[in-house]
Structures are given as C-alpha cells and as structure tokens.
Amino acid sequence: MTGAELTIDLLAKHGVKDVFGYPGGAIMPIYDALYGAPVKHYLTRHEQGAGFAAVGFARSTGKLGVCFATSGPGATNLITALADAMMDSVPLLAITGQVPTAAIGSDAFQEVDVLGMSLSCTKHSYMVERAEDLAEILQEAIHIAQSGRPGPVLVDIPKDIQMAQVPFHPWLAAEDHLPTLDSNQVAIANQILSEAQRPVAYIGGGVQAANAQDELMQFLEKTHMPAVSTLKALGSVLPDYEYDLGMLGMHGGKAANLAVQECDVLVCIGARFDDRVTGNLSKFAAKAKVIHLDIDAAEVGKRKPAKASLVADLKTSLPQLDCFVTPDEWLTHIESMMKEHAWRYDYPGEKVFAPYLLNQLSQKMPSTGVVCCDVGQHQMWVAQHMKFSHPSNHLSSGGAGTMGFGLPAAIGAQVARPRDFVITVSGDGSIMMNIQELATIRRNNLPVKILILDNQRLGMVRQWQQLFFEGRYSETNLSDNPDFVQLAAVFGIPGQTITKADEVDAAVDALVNSEGPYILHACIDDKENVWPLVPPGAANDEMMTETVK
Amino acid sequence: MKHTLTIALKNQSVAVERFLRVARHRGFDLTTMNLEMADEAFHVTMTVDSDKPIYLLTSQLNKLVDVKHVNVENQFQQQAI
Numbered sequence: 001m002t003g004a005e006l007t008i009d010l011l012a013k014h015g016v017k018d019v020f021g022y023p024g025g026a027i028m029p030i031y032d033a034l035y036g037a038p039v040k041h042y043l044t045r046h047e048q049g050a051g052f053a054a055v056g057f058a059r060s061t062g063k064l065g066v067c068f069a070t071s072g073p074g075a076t077n078l079i080t081a082l083a084d085a086m087m088d089s090v091p092l093l094a095i096t097g098q099v100p101t102a103a104i105g106s107d108a109f110q111e112v113d114v115l116g117m118s119l120s121c122t123k124h125s126y127m128v129e130r131a132e133d134l135a136e137i138l139q140e141a142i143h144i145a146q147s148g149r150p151g152p153v154l155v156d157i158p159k160d161i162q163m164a165q166v167p168f169h170p171w172l173a174a175e176d177h178l179p180t181l182d183s184n185q186v187a188i189a190n191q192i193l194s195e196a197q198r199p200v201a202y203i204g205g206g207v208q209a210a211n212a213q214d215e216l217m218q219f220l221e222k223t224h225m226p227a228v229s230t231l232k233a234l235g236s237v238l239p240d241y242e243y244d245l246g247m248l249g250m251h252g253g254k255a256a257n258l259a260v261q262e263c264d265v266l267v268c269i270g271a272r273f274d275d276r277v278t279g280n281l282s283k284f285a286a287k288a289k290v291i292h293l294d295i296d297a298a299e300v301g302k303r304k305p306a307k308a309s310l311v312a313d314l315k316t317s318l319p320q321l322d323c324f325v326t327p328d329e330w331l332t333h334i335e336s337m338m339k340e341h342a343w344r345y346d347y348p349g350e351k352v353f354a355p356y357l358l359n360q361l362s363q364k365m366p367s368t369g370v371v372c373c374d375v376g377q378h379q380m381w382v383a384q385h386m387k388f389s390h391p392s393n394h395l396s397s398g399g400a401g402t403m404g405f406g407l408p409a410a411i412g413a414q415v416a417r418p419r420d421f422v423i424t425v426s427g428d429g430s431i432m433m434n435i436q437e438l439a440t441i442r443r444n445n446l447p448v449k450i451l452i453l454d455n456q457r458l459g460m461v462r463q464w465q466q467l468f469f470e471g472r473y474s475e476t477n478l479s480d481n482p483d484f485v486q487l488a489a490v491f492g493i494p495g496q497t498i499t500k501a502d503e504v505d506a507a508v509d510a511l512v513n514s515e516g517p518y519i520l521h522a523c524i525d526d527k528e529n530v531w532p533l534v535p536p537g538a539a540n541d542e543m544m545t546e547t548v549k
Numbered sequence: 550m551k552h553t554l555t556i557a558l559k560n561q562s563v564a565v566e567r568f569l570r571v572a573r574h575r576g577f578d579l580t581t582m583n584l585e586m587a588d589e590a591f592h593v594t595m596t597v598d599s600d601k602p603i604y605l606l607t608s609q610l611n612k613l614v615d616v617k618h619v620n621v622e623n624q625f626q627q628q629a630i
Binding site for chain 1: 563566567570574604605608609611612613614
C-alpha cells in the first residue's frame with residue numbers, strides 16, 4: 001500500500017465519507033488514490049473554500065471536517081481557515097502535499113515551510129519525515145483534532161512519502177489525560193450558588209463542543225437561571241426557555257448586558273470572556289463572583305479571575321452544580337427588562353428593514369435549518385433577530401471574524417446534512433470574498449440558499465467610520481457592486497432582487513420554498529446601523545442605542 | 550517579573566519552535582535559555598520576563614502536544630529600577 005492509499009484508507013476507516021479540497025502537483029498521489037475510493041471529494045474553486053467547507057461540515061455535525069491542498073500556495077490558501085478553526089475550536093484535519101523530501105529546504109517549486117506557518121493556527125501539526133511514521137501520525141492527528149478542546153490539525157506529507165510503500169500498524173489512542181473534576185472546587189461553586197441573589201449563566205461555544213445541550217437545559221430548567229449566550233453559543237439555550245436573554249456583548253441585547261452587569265454570580269459555561277463579549281473588562285460583571293466551567297484550564301483566569309473553577313468536560317461538570325432556585329425577585333426584574341428592551345420591528349421607512357426580514361426568515365424556515373453567516377452588520381442582525389434550536393444550526397465565524405466564511409461553510413453544512421434547509425446570510429462585501437464557490441454549489445447541485453443584505457457598503461466599517469472616525473468614509477463605498485442576481489444566474493442559480501419593505505414577506509416565502517439553490521438579493525438602507533453598540537473602551541451598560549443616521 | 554522554567558519536550562525539532570512561539574505570543578520575553586537532549590527528549594531551562602502572571606504561560610505550554618511537562622523552578626523578585 002502506498003502512503004497515498006493508506007491516507008485515504010485511514011480516513012475511510014475513521015468514518016470520513018466527505019472531504020473538500022483542490023489538487024495540485026505535490027498532492028497528486030493522494031488524488032490518484034481518491035479515484036474510485038469510498039471517500040467522496042468535493043472540488044472547491046479555491047483552497048480557502050475547501051477549508052471553510054470542512055469547517056462548515058464539522059460545525060454543523062460535531063464530526064471531523066477534512067480538507068486537502070497541495071504544497072506552497074495551495075497550503076497557504078488554507079491558513080485562514082485553519083486560523084478560523086483554531087479560534088472557534090473546530091475539529092479539522094488538513095492534509096497538504098509537500099515537495100519531495102530530498103527537495104525540502106532547497107526553495108523548490110511550490111515549496112513553502114507549511115509546518116512553520118501552521119504553528120500559530122493549529123492545535124498541532126506534523127510534517128511526515130519517514131514513510132513508516134505516516135500511519136501513526138494520521139491516526140494521532142485524527143484523535144487530537146477531536147479530543148479535549150477540539151481544534152485544527154495539519155499533516156504535511158512529502159510527495160515521495162505519498163508514493164512510497166508504507167506499513168500500516170493500527171495506532172491505539174493513548175488514554176486521554178482529560179482533567180478530572182476537583183471536588184473542592186465543586187463545593188465552593190455550590191456554596192457560591194447557594195448564596196446567589198442575582199445569578200446569570202453565561203453560555204459559550206463549549207456547550208456544542210461537549211455536546212452538552214441536554215445537561216445545560218437540565219441545569220437551566222431546574223435553577224431557572226437567566227441565560228446569556230456568546231455568538232457561538234446561540235442555539236445552546238432552547239428558544240422557548242423562559243429566561244433566555246439572547247446574545248450579550250458589543251451588539252448584544254440591552255437586557256442581556258444589563259443582567260450581566262447587575263448579577264452577583266456569573267456562571268461561565270464553556271466561554272472565554274472574549275473582548276467582544278466583555279467590553280471594558282474591568283467593568284464587566286464587576287459585582288459578580290465567577291464560577292468558570294471549561295475543559296481548557298488555560299481559559300480559567302486568562303481574562304477574568306474565578307472564585308471557583310470546574311475544569312472538566314461540561315457533561316461531567318454541569319450536573320455537579322446542585323439544585324438551587326433563582327430568587328423570584330431577580331426573575332421578576334429580568335422579565336421586566338426583557339419586556340422593556342424587546343426587539344421592535346415597526347420600522348417606519350419604505351425600504352427593506354434587515355432585522356424584520358431576518359425575523360421573518362427565522363419564523364418561516366424549518367427549525368432544523370442551518371444558517372451560515374459571513375461577517376459584518378448582517379452577521380450581528382442574524383445573531384439578534386433569528387432563533388436557533390441548536391448551536392450546530394448557526395455557523396458564524398466568531399473568534400476570527402472571517403469575511404468569506406459563509407458561502408463555503410454553507411456548502412460544507414449542506415454536504416453534511418443533505419436533507420436540511422441550509423442558507424448563507426451574507427453582505428455585499430463578504431459574499432465577494434469567496435464568490436467562486438457558486439461554481440461548487442452548481443457542480444454538486446446543492447440546494448444552498450443565499451441571502452445578500454446589500455447596502456452597497458462595507459457596512460460595519462462604515463458604521464464605525466460614522467461613529468468614531470468623523471464620517472471619513474475611507475474605502476467602504478461598494479456602489480459599483482455587480483448585479484448579484486445576474487451573477488448567480490451565470491452559475492445557473494435563480495433568484496430575485498427586492499428593494500421595498502412590502503416585498504419582503506413574499507420574497508422570503510419564495511426563498512424558503514425554492515427547490516434548489518436560490519439567491520435573494522435584498523437592497524437595504526446604506527445608513528442603517530446595528531444597535532445597540534457598546535463603543536470601544538466602554539462598559540457593557542454604556543450602550544449606544546439611538547438611531548443616528 | 551522573571552521566572553525560570555524547566556520544560557521537557559518530545560524529541561522533535563519543531564517542538565522548540567512551537568513553545569518559543571507561544572512564549573513570545575503570550576507576552577513573555579526570553580532572557581536565557583539552555584537546551585540539552587537526554588533520554589530521547591529535549592530538556593529546556595529558560596528564564597522569561599513579563600508583567601503577566603506566569604500561569605498564563607505555563608497553562609498555554611501545558612496544552613502543547615510536544616510538551617511533556619513544565620515546572621516553574623523559582624521566581625525572581627522584580628528589581629527596582
């Protein structure tokens with residue numbers, strides 16, 4: 001068996017049925033081994049598209065995502081997707097071809113030190129130096145990507161090793177040294193909870209990574225604790241939970257941010273006090289004792305000290321928090337804030353109001369559907385105005401904030417979940433960053449829906465220029481955008497453009513009920529901003545909410 | 550604040566790059582370093598300087614697959630300027 005054949009064989013043995021990639025010189029033996037193999041390959045039109053499709057596959061299922069690229073530029077084009085997966089703890093395996101072993105270090109054609117480049121954007125990475133190590137490295141890489149806190153792993157395989165005869169030895173995964181729960185810390189946490197008057201649960205992406213939605217909901221249902229979510233956590237708290245305050249942070253809801261600022265105990269469940277969540281850290285939940293639950297010990301105390309730290313798998317640690325009931329007085333206050341600061345959709349203008357459109361979409365699309373976002377204003381409007389029943393139904397580039405994420409992520413999600421409704425919500429800036437993947441949708445007849453909220457601007461940057469840079473609109477005008485419906489039509493994808501509020505309901509119906517791929521191009525007010533907004537350096541209770549135009 | 554760490558690494562050339570990158574990125578300046586190979590592992594003794602608590606570095610180093618163990622040997626008092 002050659003190294004290339006072993007690579008494909010091992011992927012199949014580990015249950016990998018779908019991979020995303022782009023061939024090239026140094027990875028040709030692996031593509032040759034793919035020919036007729038039981039692993040289906042999806043050719044994207046750029047390696048970054050392959051990386052994000054694998055991320056979309058992984059995030060929409062919780063399974064390992066796999067992508068291939070050739071050496072040099074093929075591998076460097078994967079780097080952004082690896083960084084994205086690193087920031088958002090996504091189990092990803094990237095396999096890259098490398099120039100032959102004898103040519104490494106000679107500045108050979110399409111040679112780049114990919115291992116060196118990978119160090120800052122992977123959980124772990126390898127370059128295979130001996131053919132006899134290949135099997136063990138691949139099996140270890142598959143294991144590491146998915147164990148503990150998940151993350152991307154890269155395996156760089158020189159072409160000669162792909163072509164060499166290699167031995168196969170089954171590799172038995174070493175026992176995971178996952179942290180075990182400290183019973184003293186559990187006791188301290190329960191003591192803090194027993195004295196809490198104004199507790200809040202702060203939910204992060206760790207709930208999906210640990211597959212701990214059931215444990216989370218059991219905890220919330222028995223305690224009635226008000227819950228706020230990070231961007232990545234949206235969907236972890238079921239939409240009908242009475243005290244779900246939605247997203248907190250820079251563009252979080254006012255009730256969510258005020259609840260955190262007023263709370264006396266903050267139970268952080270698989271979150272990491274990201275700067276977009278906390279605003280001014282010294283003023284974030286300043287009155288609160290923090291109980292921090294995370295599988296990654298390095299997150300505890302990294303940004304905010306904890307009074308109790310439960311370092312373990314959330315499936316283990318969450319049930320250890322004793323039955324405790326949130327005081328009625330606090331819940332009454334929470335209900336009052338939720339009512340006072342509820343989202344409003346009674347927009348006075350004649351133009352399309354993006355929050356209303358997204359709220360309609362949320363109500364009309366199947367609750368099992370997947371929404372893949374790009375990055376910018378539309379991303380925040382999705383987080384604010386759509387409801388999700390599971391975090392695997394909301395794929396948004398959180399830590400890295402990568403424009404161009406949405407379309408290829410939707411391709412990966414649709415491949416992973418072929419019977420589910422999958423839509424990418426994008427902006428006129430982001431969609432152009434991986435627009436070539438329309439060809440991948442067409443090539444594979446994927447019924448991916450596309451919604452473009454078009455303000456002919458790089459809207460979020462424009463908003464900040466308006467608010468914080470004296471209206472100096474440097475390089476954010478995109479009024480020379482192409483006709484997006486015509487552009488999609490070139491790829492055989494039908495759709496329509498709307499410009500007025502009274503067209504929204506019918507257009508959302510057409511989008512949701514379309515059979516195959518479909519594009520809805522919605523022109524919105526170029527001066528519309530995302531509110532509320534916690535300005536830079538401010539505390540989360542210092543939100544700007546007025547509609548400045 | 551200066552701290553001396555001893556670190557045992559797997560015997561892989563990239564392991565050294567990997568932990569040095571983490572130290573730099575997390576805000577710890579390297580002031581001295583000694584590296585020896587014994588028992589099929591790299592043994593590193595190094596001193597780092599930072600205003601940040603040392604656990605912010607050791608907790609990150611402990612996550613690296615190549616790192617076998619990390620110990621904080623001693624800690625120097627910050628020198629008056």
